[in-house]
Amino acid sequence: MKPLFYLSLLALSSFAFANSPLPNHRHIAITGYGETSVKPDIAILHLSVEHTDKKSAEAKAEVDKRFNALLKGLKKFDIKESDIVASRIATSPRYEYSQQQRKQLHVGYSANRTIKVTVNDLNLLSDVMDLALSVEVNQIQHLEMASSKEEELQQKAVELAIENAKSNGAALANAFGASIGKVYSIDAQNHEQIRHYSNMEKMGNARMISADMGSVSPGTYLQDELTFKATINVVFDIKSKS
Structure with missing residues (x-):
């Protein structure tokens, strides 16, 4: 055989x-x-911060507030700026469909920003995720191990x-x-x-x-x-x- x-x-x-x-x-x-x-031995967190408000400037200001709170908290874990990558804030009109009027109505503006944080010490991963949630990061989109x-x-x-x-x-x-x-x-x-x-x-x-x-x-x-x-x-x- x-x-x-x-x-x-x-x-x-x-x-x-x-x-x-x-x-x-x-x-x-x-x-x-x-x-x-x-x-x-490395974790990469893909985060998303989003907020909707009546005015575009107010939506952006809230996203900036949460992002800055996240940056401040990450310094406590000795995470370098080179390990943080953030997109520019994107704003767009927000519409919702009205069943009563049977059409899309403008309800405000949405601002969002995506953030990638590299955690080089896996012992800190749980605490970093807790921090993200505490500053009202809307979503942990993806957890990538490397x-x-x-x-x-x-x-x-x-x-x-x-x-x-x-x-x-x-x-x-x-x-x-x-x-x-x-x-x-x-x-x-x-x-x-x-x-x-x-x-x-x-x-x-x-x-x-x-x-x-x-x-x-x-x-x-x-x-x-x-x-x-x-x-x-x-x-x-x-x-x-x-």
């Missing part, structure tokens, strides 16, 4: 290279996979993919009484990062709901793993064993 398995592997490898130029001489096309995982070693981990995944391609190529060639020779071509463009943090998002939303109810309780945030993946397509020359 072993030869059949290797023939199937060869067929799959050839399919992966269907759109790539292949040499006319004897060769073997191999796809190598690499994967490495790590616990996140790693300070992202480039190193992605490179490690690529290295593992290379070793996997070499190992698979050597094993497949050996099964047919041959060995791999020089590399004809390499395609290592397929990199992927998978962020497993759905549980953290759910907990963040739950805290916001409890805050609205006036019953915020401290919680522990689950640190799911980040997975870095790499795929490398390699074409080796094949040479007969002497």
